Amino acid sequence: MSDRQPSQGLKTALELGPVAAFFAGYMLLRGETFEVAGTEYSGFILITAAFVPLIALSTYLLWRLTGALSKMQIVTLVLVIVFGGLTVWFNDERFFKMKPTLIYLIFGGILGIGLLRGQSYLRLVMDEMVPLDEEGWMKLTRRFTLLFFGLALLNEFIWRTMSTAAWVNFKTFGLTAAIFVFFITQGRLFRDHGTGEKDG
Template sequence: MIDQTDTRAVAKAEKSPFLRLALEAGPLLIFFVANQVVGAMPAIAVFMAALVVAVALSVRLERRWPIMPMVSCVFVLIFGGLTLWLNDDLFFKLKPTVVNLLFAAILFAGLATGRNFLKLMMGTVFELDELGWRILTWRWAVFFVVLAVINEIVWRNFSFSFWAGFKLFGILPLTLVFAMAQMPVLMRHQVKPAE
């Protein structure tokens, strides 16, 4: 049975964008610091553990399964496990490319088949008309492709340490700026609740 305090904590977690940001950025920050202190391979192991904890906390606090963080976590465990097992960081550097292209492919496939997967994932957060969902889906699909290309450019041309820092100080802020840039679409296509 859930007591009143626990219910308030869950409601607060669902409404707090800062808590969500901490749960998503925290493991990246831990990875960055661990890489600076102990090196790539131990940092990858620490990151894998931190991400599992963050997803578990998300599930516990929000009382729902966060789809994108969970998919990312599964891929981190697979690619991180391969990296540690084979002692080759190539697999870990490829993970963001594979995940971003997977998300883009799912969104593009949904658009091509008349299904809007972004709406399925975020329909409880935003109420938009169909055109708004289509615009957002196209933009996020293209953005995921851009993130994949950026990841490929960075890991192929810079050191592992630079790449690790860029994930935290480049990709994360870029994603936040892109998400905020979608506010005009959200406002213009928001469905007004019935009186």
């Protein structure tokens, strides 16, 4: 494994590329049906079948380039493989739509367990990126826990009550926007509890 770090552009492309490809593929094939080995599959199912090896490849390349993967990346990959596989095997798109719900419930649950133990598990993942004091980490962890549970509920509401097209747009843009807005709204916490210890 190489110690050389990839450029930020390449890293971002590998992280976001599969999601962008899924969205583009769905927009291209939505409403279409295809017969494979005597079974009819919707465009959504076929795109899901392509998405699973694509995200596996991008995760592998990230690991080869950086020498490490975060626990979040590993859990996400495992759930994509499991739920993507179930979606294709049973020819039922509901499995893949449930995936974000389970991902956010797992992350929220892990952070919640840490909070009950008086610890910030979020700090173990993000300490090098966000220099905060102990109180700041506990506050941020509580807010992230609520965010994850909220996103899990929102995903369930959208896929159960809205169209597949609406869910794909939500998954591609809505979830990313929600996390971006969340970080923007934490400016005061970062200012009040930032330690500045990692400036060098």
